[in-house]
Amino acid sequence: MLKKLNQDYRNEFFGILLNKSISTNFQPIISLVNGEIIGYEALTRGPEDSPLHYPDRLFEAAKRYNKVWELDLLCRITAIERAKDVIGDKFLFINIDADIIKDPEFKKGFTKEYLKAYNISPKSIIFEITEHTAITDYKSFKNVIENYRSQGYRVAVDDAGDGYAGLRMLSEIRPNFIKIDMELIRNIDKDMLKRELLKSIQRFVEATNLKIIAEGIETYDELRTLIDIGIEYGQGYYIQRPSPSFIKLNEDVMETIIKINNTKSLLRANSRNLRIGDYCRMDKALQDFETASKADELFKANTNLQGIVVMKDQKAVGLIMRNQFYQHLSADKEKEEGTFYSSNLHEFMDSNPLMVEAEELLSNVCRRALSRDENQVYDYVIINDRGYYKGVIPFGGLMDALLGIINY
Known part of the structure; x- marks a missing residue:
């Protein structure tokens, strides 16, 4: 044969x-x-x-x-x-x-x-x-x-x-x-x-x-x-x-x-009057009724992805950062409960992430991001357009933009 x-x-x-x-x-x-x-x-x-x-x-x-x-x-x-x-x-x-x-x-x-x-x-x-x-x-x-x-x-x-x-x-x-x-x-x-x-x-x-x-x-x-x-x-x-x-x-x-x-x-x-929306990255978001297994799929499909926005009715309602997500998963495995994958995203997401409007000045957003609690400094910043989800900017993106202002 x-x-x-x-x-x-x-x-x-x-x-x-x-x-x-x-x-x-x-x-x-x-x-x-x-x-x-x-x-x-x-x-x-x-x-x-x-x-x-x-x-x-x-x-x-x-x-x-x-x-x-x-x-x-x-x-x-x-x-x-x-x-x-x-x-x-x-x-x-x-x-x-x-x-x-x-x-x-x-x-x-x-x-x-x-x-x-x-x-x-x-x-x-x-x-x-x-x-x-x-x-x-x-x-x-x-x-x-x-x-x-x-x-x-x-x-x-x-x-x-x-x-x-x-x-x-x-x-x-x-x-x-x-x-x-x-x-x-x-x-x-x-x-x-x-x-x-x-x-x-x-x-x-x-x-x-x-x-x-x-x-x-x-x-x-x-x-x-x-x-x-x-x-x-x-x-x-x-x-x-x-x-x-x-x-x-x-x-x-x-x-x-x-x-x-x-x-x-x-x-x-106009480097001194830059708007945060100009640096927005249009990441895919998940709906709040979806489960942890969906977030796991998204993280595994893109190893560089550090955060996922959770949406409801086209509005951002929360944020899931990779490190926090897998801490929850590890804790679930240690308890041998096996229920984490089926839990809804809103059960463990950060429901109060830093959210800003696209028209806000980049310099102001940088100050707000750096003033967060130490364990949240590296979290994504969610960008909205008149209240509706537009995208995100990671901490590294903020620093890149800030350095751009300095170099200009």
């Missing part, structure tokens, strides 16, 4: 290669300053009904059957043919395995004459170097990269921040673009350590004239945090999912980006 599965797998791969039955989706990379599309990343897909639909499986099969070069060439040709009428004033980001780019055959497929047939300038092509294969000879690899760069091609390093190998590649080849690993972007609005790390990278690129592209932006709060930090470019499902066609950016997304940037500019100009 296993032998038959392996044979079917092999036949599937070679059938795809023979019939050139791959497709290319394109995901826009945009400016986080004005929402304009600067380029597209080409993403290869196998047939939809195939076990080799996703690129990681497709290239895994290519490596197994020693056909990486053939598959890579097919992917590249397909992407360029599809994008030839779009790129020019836009970049085309093409994923390149670190091993492939050193192959002499690769050079033949990326001569100026080859691109000229599609009326494409090398300046429109960005090699997105992926770490599928470990680089053993950085000196030779760097020479190859410099050769392409001298012809007008540009280089991006994918998954920067994903371990030592990615950082070394960054320092060795000095790319034009650094693509930040999506794991660093995920929930960055809720993780101060991630924010500080990205701020450090941002300071580095500002000093070295490189450009950052944040990958995997999936929420409004992630987008806003990246813009606040000063990240220039981004891509992700919140902006636009990969598509086989080149569609215009959703107007709502563009308006959101412009609005966030305008707000940021106003805050800089």
Whole structure:
């Protein structure tokens, strides 16, 4: 049976290669300053009904059957043919395995004459170097990269921040673009350590004239945090999912980006009169009739989440902080009662948390937050808009905002 599965797998791969039955989706990379599309990343897909639909499986099969070069060439040709009428004033980001780019055959497929047939300038092509294969000879690899760069091609390093190998590649080849690993972007609005790390990278690129592209932006709060930090470019499902066609950016997304940037500019100009609502994070809240098991699910789904707002009729009525929640749970287990998971949230929530209106001055909120009892200083502050729940700001967010005032 296993032998038959392996044979079917092999036949599937070679059938795809023979019939050139791959497709290319394109995901826009945009400016986080004005929402304009600067380029597209080409993403290869196998047939939809195939076990080799996703690129990681497709290239895994290519490596197994020693056909990486053939598959890579097919992917590249397909992407360029599809994008030839779009790129020019836009970049085309093409994923390149670190091993492939050193192959002499690769050079033949990326001569100026080859691109000229599609009326494409090398300046429109960005090699997105992926770490599928470990680089053993950085000196030779760097020479190859410099050769392409001298012809007008540009280089991006994918998954920067994903371990030592990615950082070394960054320092060795000095790319034009650094693509930040999506794991660093995920929930960055809720993780101060991630924010500080990205701020450090941002300071580095500002000093070295490189450009950052944040990958995997999936929420409004992630987008806003990246813009606040000063990240220039981004891509992700919140902006636009990969598509086989080149569609215009959703107007709502563009308006959101412009609005966030305008707000940021106003805050800089009026740093002494900042309103707490401008720093609001729109966390999901739970209803007061829900049980502790629901809060447990939410905390476990997001390890960076430190608090949950409890609502009733669209109004915040309480707050559950992670440490207090699990203290209740531990006490319940020690008593061997086993009733905590089924208890309603209002039975153990803090029914008198610090709640403020969105129009209140940031400086005033900071004073009120710091004047709380010591065991509540780090609790979330709940932000309301005319009495209705709007969002939260964690203690770290308050300190970030306060430091922003000082630095302005």
